[in-house]
Amino acid sequence: AQSVTQLGSHVSVSEGALVLLRCNYSSSVPPYLFWYVQYPNQGLQLLLKYTSAATLVKGINGFEAEFKKSETSFHLTKPSAHMSDAAEYFCAVKNTGNQFYFGTGTSLTVIP
Amino acid sequence: EAQVTQNPRYLITVTGKKLTVTCSQNMNHEYMSWYRQDPGLGLRQIYYSMNVEVTDKGDVPEGYKVSRKEKRNFPLILESPSPNQTSLYFCASNPDRGNTEAFFGQGTRLTVV
Numbered sequence: 001a002q003s004v005t006q007l008g009s010h011v012s013v014s015e016g017a018l019v020l021l022r023c024n025y026s027s028s029v030p031p032y033l034f035w036y037v038q039y040p041n042q043g044l045q046l047l048l049k050y051t052s053a054a055t056l057v058k059g060i061n062g063f064e065a066e067f068k069k070s071e072t073s074f075h076l077t078k079p080s081a082h083m084s085d086a087a088e089y090f091c092a093v094k095n096t097g098n099q100f101y102f103g104t105g106t107s108l109t110v111i112p
Numbered sequence: 113e114a115q116v117t118q119n120p121r122y123l124i125t126v127t128g129k130k131l132t133v134t135c136s137q138n139m140n141h142e143y144m145s146w147y148r149q150d151p152g153l154g155l156r157q158i159y160y161s162m163n164v165e166v167t168d169k170g171d172v173p174e175g176y177k178v179s180r181k182e183k184r185n186f187p188l189i190l191e192s193p194s195p196n197q198t199s200l201y202f203c204a205s206n207p208d209r210g211n212t213e214a215f216f217g218q219g220t221r222l223t224v225v
Binding site: 045 | 116143145147152153154155156157160162170202204206208209210211213214216217218219
């Protein structure tokens with residue numbers, strides 16, 4: 001079975017600072033990789049997904065993620081945090097059988 | 113508008129009283145799933161369905177049932193709810209295999225007392 005590890009259940013950054021949320025996956029072959037964001041009292045919304053076309057993936061709201069096969073990582077970054085980025089972020093893997101596996105989530109706090 | 117609709121959004125019930133949470137999608141997706149979200153545990157899959165009349169257990173199926181009689185609907189049934197089923201539930205759908213994302217409903221917060 002696939003597994004997804006998100007290091008850091010809580011991350012705090014100052015407004016304007018770099019956001020880095022870590023995600024590592026276990027897979028013998030590169031799976032399908034996704035980042036989702038969950039705002040309070042809402043469902044999960046897709047931020048970005050990895051396609052084999054490029055290792056650096058750009059998503060919505062200025063977020064991007066880099067796929068590193070050698071490190072089995074898919075870390076999420078944003079150069080400058082905004083107050084509206086405060087949310088829960090989930091990394092997810094989908095296997096070839098169309099099943100999704102989610103990390104335990106990282107709660108991002110942005111300090112004014 | 114493409115969406116996954118869950119009802120109800122909030123539900124408080126008593127132990128042992130059967131309940132159903134409905135889920136409907138208007139995107140003609142083959143795959144539908146149910147997840148529960150608990151603090152520190154992320155999302156865990158309860159059941160999934162690959163198409164009409166085809167369902168299978170996820171990681172935490174105990175205490176739940178599902179059915180897929182129509183492509184658009186995938187209700188979650190708790191025949192005898194218990195307090196440990198208090199959680200936030202999400203329904204999701206996605207198209208067939210490949211690099212396709214899951215689309216989520218708004219969630220149902222269930223409290224069993």
